Amino acid sequence: MIWLVGAILFWAAAWAINVWLANSRMSDTRAVTVLVPVIFGLSLIALWEGIVRAFNVPPVILPSPTMVAATFISSADILWQDFRQTVVKGAFRGFMIGACAAFLTAIAIDRSVFLTRGLLPIGNFVAALPIVGIAPILVNWFGFDWQSKAAVVVVMVFFPILVNTVQGLRETDAMQRALLCTYAAGYLQTLLKLRLPAAMPFIFNGLKIAATLALIGAIVAEYFGSPIRGMGFRISTGVGSLSIDLVWAEIVVAALVGTAFYGLVAWIEKRITFWHPSQRDRASRYLIQHGREP
Amino acid sequence: MRSLLPVLTVLGILVAIWYLAVAPMNLRGVLDQAERAGATVIPEGSVARRDVHIWSLILDNRGHVAAVYDMKRPRLPTPVQVGGELWKTTGEMAMKGRAWSKRSLIYHGWITLQSTLLGFLLGTTVGIIGAVAITYSRVADMSLMPWAIISQTIPIVALAPMIIVVSNQVGIEGRTLPKAIISAYLCFFPVLVSMVKGLRSPRLSQLNLLRTYSATSAQSFLKLRLPASVPYLFTALKVGIAAALVGTIVGELPTGAISGLGARILIGDQFGNSLAIWSALFSAAILAGVLVTALDLAQRGVLKYMGMRV
Numbered sequence: 001m002i003w004l005v006g007a008i009l010f011w012a013a014a015w016a017i018n019v020w021l022a023n024s025r026m027s028d029t030r031a032v033t034v035l036v037p038v039i040f041g042l043s044l045i046a047l048w049e050g051i052v053r054a055f056n057v058p059p060v061i062l063p064s065p066t067m068v069a070a071t072f073i074s075s076a077d078i079l080w081q082d083f084r085q086t087v088v089k090g091a092f093r094g095f096m097i098g099a100c101a102a103f104l105t106a107i108a109i110d111r112s113v114f115l116t117r118g119l120l121p122i123g124n125f126v127a128a129l130p131i132v133g134i135a136p137i138l139v140n141w142f143g144f145d146w147q148s149k150a151a152v153v154v155v156m157v158f159f160p161i162l163v164n165t166v167q168g169l170r171e172t173d174a175m176q177r178a179l180l181c182t183y184a185a186g187y188l189q190t191l192l193k194l195r196l197p198a199a200m201p202f203i204f205n206g207l208k209i210a211a212t213l214a215l216i217g218a219i220v221a222e223y224f225g226s227p228i229r230g231m232g233f234r235i236s237t238g239v240g241s242l243s244i245d246l247v248w249a250e251i252v253v254a255a256l257v258g259t260a261f262y263g264l265v266a267w268i269e270k271r272i273t274f275w276h277p278s279q280r281d282r283a284s285r286y287l288i289q290h291g292r293e294p
Numbered sequence: 295m296r297s298l299l300p301v302l303t304v305l306g307i308l309v310a311i312w313y314l315a316v317a318p319m320n321l322r323g324v325l326d327q328a329e330r331a332g333a334t335v336i337p338e339g340s341v342a343r344r345d346v347h348i349w350s351l352i353l354d355n356r357g358h359v360a361a362v363y364d365m366k367r368p369r370l371p372t373p374v375q376v377g378g379e380l381w382k383t384t385g386e387m388a389m390k391g392r393a394w395s396k397r398s399l400i401y402h403g404w405i406t407l408q409s410t411l412l413g414f415l416l417g418t419t420v421g422i423i424g425a426v427a428i429t430y431s432r433v434a435d436m437s438l439m440p441w442a443i444i445s446q447t448i449p450i451v452a453l454a455p456m457i458i459v460v461s462n463q464v465g466i467e468g469r470t471l472p473k474a475i476i477s478a479y480l481c482f483f484p485v486l487v488s489m490v491k492g493l494r495s496p497r498l499s500q501l502n503l504l505r506t507y508s509a510t511s512a513q514s515f516l517k518l519r520l521p522a523s524v525p526y527l528f529t530a531l532k533v534g535i536a537a538a539l540v541g542t543i544v545g546e547l548p549t550g551a552i553s554g555l556g557a558r559i560l561i562g563d564q565f566g567n568s569l570a571i572w573s574a575l576f577s578a579a580i581l582a583g584v585l586v587t588a589l590d591l592a593q594r595g596v597l598k599y600m601g602m603r604v
Contacts, residue, residue, distance in 0.1 A: 015433075022433040033436060040437035061463050118300030122308075128536035129582055130543040132451075133556065133575045136563035141319075141369065215449045220547060223455075224563060231452065239455040251452045258447035 007050020014043035063245040071245040072252060078234070079253050086231040087257050089146035091218035094153025095210060102158045103203070106165035107191075116166055123163040131156050132220045139224040149221040149230075156217040157210035161203070168202025169195050201276050204269035211261045215254060309373055313363075318348045319370035320362035325351070328358050371569050379573040396553070399577045405554040406542050407581065409470050413477020414538040418531065420478065421485030428486075429493040429519070439490075446483045450476055451544050458545065469551055477541035481534040488530030492523025525602060528593035535585045543578060555581070 018036050026032050045065050051057070052064040059067060072079065109115045135152050142148035172195050180190045222232025231250050238247035325343060329335045336354040337343060343351065352359060363372050371379075383399040393400045424442070427434040454476050461472040496518050504514040546556025555578045562570030 018437055019433045022436050027432070027436070036433070036436040037440035041441065061460055114300050115304060116300075117297045118302070118304035121297060121301055122304055125583065128533070128586065129579050130540040130556075130575075132540065132544055132547065133559050133571075133578060135547070136559060137568065137571055140563070140568075212447050212449070216451050216544075219449055220451050220544065223547065235452055236455055239459050244456070247456055251448075251456075254452045255444075255448040258449055259444055262447040 001054060003050045004054035007047045007054070010046045010050075011043040014039050014046075060242045060244055063248055067245050068248040068252065072249040075246060075249060078246075079249060081229050082231045082234050082250065083253055083257070085146065085227070085229045086149070086218050086222065087215070090149030090221070090230070091153055091214040093146070094150035094218065095157055095214040097150065098154035098157035098214075099161055099207065099210065101154065102161035102206075103165055105158075106162050106169065110166060110169045116170070120163065120166060123159050123166070127159040127163055131159075132217060135217070135221040136224045139221055144225045145227055149218045149226070152221040153214045153217040156213045160209040160213065161206040164202045164206030164209075165199060168199025171195075171198045171202065200269075200273045204265065204273065207265050208262060208269075211265050212258060215258050215261065219254065312370075312373055316368070316370050316372050317352060317359055317362050320365055320368050321348065321351055321355070321359065323367075323369060324358055324361045324365060325355060328361070333358070367566060368568060371572055375569060376572045376576060379569045380576055383573060384577070399555070399558065399573065402553055402555050402558050402574070403577055403581055405470075406539070406546070406556065406578070409473035409542045409545070409554070410477055410535070410538045410581075410585070412470060413474035413541055414481055414535050416474055417478035417481030417534060417538060418485050421482040421530075421534070422489055422527075424482070424486045425489030425493055426515075428490050442483060442486055445479070450479050450541070453479075454545050454547075469545075469554075473542050473545035473551075473554075476545040477538035480541040481538040484530045484533040484537065485527070488526040489523055492526030493519045495526065496522045521600065524600060525593075525597060528589065528596070532586050532589045532593075535589060536582050539578065539582050539585065 018039055021027065021032050021036055021039075024032075048062075049065050052062055057064075063071075109119055132152070134155060138151045138155070139148045142151050176194060176198075177190065180194050185193065219232040219235070222230045223236050226233045231254060234250050235247050238244065238250070322340070322343060325335045326340050329338065329340070335343075335358070337346060346354075362368070364375075365371075368375070380399070383397065384393075387393055387395060387398040388400060392398060395401060424434075424438060428438055429435075457475055458469065458472045461475075466472065500518060501514065504518055509517070542554070543556040543559075545551075546554040547560055551557040551560070555574045558574035559571050562568065562574065
């Protein structure tokens with residue numbers, strides 16, 4: 001019982017600190033905006049630990065965070081091997097191929113207004129479909145190794161990036177294009193100097209959606225057959241053999257990789273689209289979030 | 295309707311690419327079958343053929359190319375075959391009065407639809423409550439929002455097999471609820487983000503106006519913030535229901551489920567029946583289309599009733 005009371009007290013204390021921080025004068029500083037969610041996350045983990053210990057939850061149902069951490073450290077070599085198989089070989093290569101293919105297709109299609117009008121509704125529809133379902137088909141076509149995982153990722157990331165890029169390329173208005181026309185800029189110059197930069201916020205929006213999809217595709221494809229390594233393989237066999245702590249360690253890896261990948265894309269976006277209103281200084285970002293023009 | 299012709303053209307191009315791909319995908323299987331049946335194939339023996347490029351195989355065996363479009367177990371079925379299988383497992387069975395047979399896709403679609411709707415309801419509720427909390431409490435805004443974003447970068451599929459095993463051990467009967475939890479996980483995020491945007495969309499002058507009327511904060515919520523957020527809500531619901539369907543199918547795929555569209559894909563894979571996989575995929579697509587269209591119509595109706603521009 002002491003564990004449960006302790007965990008709840010810890011959680012309440014953390015919440016009180018957060019309330020104080022959020023309403024204090026420092027609430028707009030960078031340190032506090034990072035600190036508050038971190039404290040909140042820690043308090044949730046403490047609550048989890050307390051509940052598992054207080055009610056003696058068997059580890060085959062829900063292992064405690066400390067147990068997951070111990071497994072994470074003791075089986076680091078397995079996790080590293082799975083990470084390389086699933087993320088580096090499957091998800092990352094697939095993401096690169098899919099992103100490049102979608103980008104080039106968008107540029108090609110963009111030259112025809114007719115095709116663009118036809119493609120946008122179809123692409124939007126396909127992007128909303130449960131494409132993961134093709135995983136068994138592609139595993140059947142491309143074999144068990146990383147090639148089939150990369151193929152699933154390619155198909156999954158293709159449509160969100162395509163639709164967003166095509167949409168972004170239509171973002172410039174007639175006045176801007178006419179200006180470049182008066183400069184006697186050709187198609188390529190207009191594309192490189194005006195339309196692609198204007199499309200960047202959209203392209204990065206697509207890339208961010210695709211970054212999370214890539215990992216999902218690579219993991220699901222492994223449920224349908226893989227060499228004896230890979231995160232999806234470890235999770236499905238781990239659930240079968242009741243080594244749930246190892247499964248949770250894989251989930252931690254997946255969460256870290258997913259967040260890091262997303263963060264990387266967001267970081268690159270910030271470097272490239274620094275001029276966009278949503279990326280400007282904090283004050284105007286705040287105003288835009290709250291629906292007002294800076 | 296202006297874009298009907300372009301859409302049809304793009305669809306036509308996609309179908310044409312599909313048909314062109316069928317020959318190279320299926321030819322090796324057709325040639326193996328034909329050779330076993332005694333026909334002459336160049337070169338002989340499937341091992342020898344493995345080293346020959348597919349295009350030269352097509353050129354050498356032009357007589358057999360027609361057969362690739364009518365295989366029993368093709369690697370890549372033609373659109374007509376998929377359509378035929380789809381009709382056979384839905385309309386034709388319904389006409390025979392066997393719509394709820396275990397082999398009918400109507401039955402499996404219904405199972406999937408149930409968890410999808412339950413998950414959608416769950417996710418939407420969580421999303422709206424979260425959005426209200428975030429709008430009114432600065433602590434919630436600062437502590438919940440980052441975790442909501444992080445939660446979407448965590449691949450839920452990694453958790454899917456476990457959610458199902460654990461809820462089984464905890465004693466939850468059936469698979470509807472665990473699948474719905476996965477759906478809700480994918481569905482709550484778009485609703486949360488859009489509702490936060492929607493609830494914050496009234497301008498400061500509008501909020502001040504209500505204050506001059508000495509409206510309470512509950513009144514300004516019900517009369518200003520909530521109505522203002524409805525257009526945002528519907529846009530999010532359309533994204534959310536598609537996400538909920540993806541969640542249900544992901545929940546059915548890796549976990550040995552026996553009913554539902556995802557389970558049809560799984561079983562089709564285990565029995566090497568590609569037609570079953572493709573027809574289940576297409577019925578999932580049709581289901582997604584129907585759900586999104588229904589919400590779109592509801593959006594038009596509600597916004598018109600509220601006097602907003604559609």
